[in-house]
Amino acid sequence: MFTGLIETVGRLERYEPRSAGARLVIVREGPWNPALELGESIAVQGACLTVTEAGVDWFACDVLAETLERTVLRYARRGQRLNLERALRLGDRLGGHMVSGHIDGVGRLAHLRMEGTDHIMRVDCARDIAEGIILKGSVALDGISLTVTSVEKESFEVKIIPWTWQHTSLHERQAGDRMHVEVDMIGKYVKRYLWQMNQNDLREETLRAAGYGD
Secondary structure, X not given: OEOOOOOEEEEEEEEEEEOOEEEEEEEOOOOOOOOOOOOOEEEEOOEEEEEEEEOOOEEEEEEEHHHHHHOOHXXXXXXXXXXXXXXXXXXXXXXXXXXXXXXXXXXXXXXXXXEOOEEEEEEEOOHHHHOXXXXXXEEEEOOEEEEEEEEEOOEEXXXXXXXXXXXXXXXXXXXXXXXXXXXXXXXXXHHHHHHHHHHHHHHHHHHHHOOOOO
């Protein structure tokens, strides 16, 4: 579990393709405090990965083929900045919102504009993703907890303050870039529950029509 508050930004040192996925080696400036532990979870651009090797200022993660298929990590290039967040611990302050690190889909940065000192991003996404996003609700974009300022059938907008812009990988984004999108966890559960209720109602009606009544 994560919060969407980025702890630091690393850089991809090596991308090593493997038969069943890939191995990512990521470096950061300075040591982790406390040090990373093997087997712990870490969000890389919002995707929950497992630390399989670690040094003072670097770590490695093995990425499954399915994860590469569902995320933009397969396009990662050497030197690329990557948002990093360690898993939330019991007792930690919960800023941002509850983020699972399970990417719901890949959006595309359609437009970027300035509004005063803030940046406004419009992200195009699949309709089923947009259906899980609500105005003034939260969304994780490349692992960053952001507030939704506008939502349409297949797109949404977020506003980014200067501090977030400078201290994450967002300032390297350009129109056309692919981005990880994870909708609010609570909204996903509500959407699934309502869908299941609708399916149950349909099944009952079908059964009655077939003669399986009271």
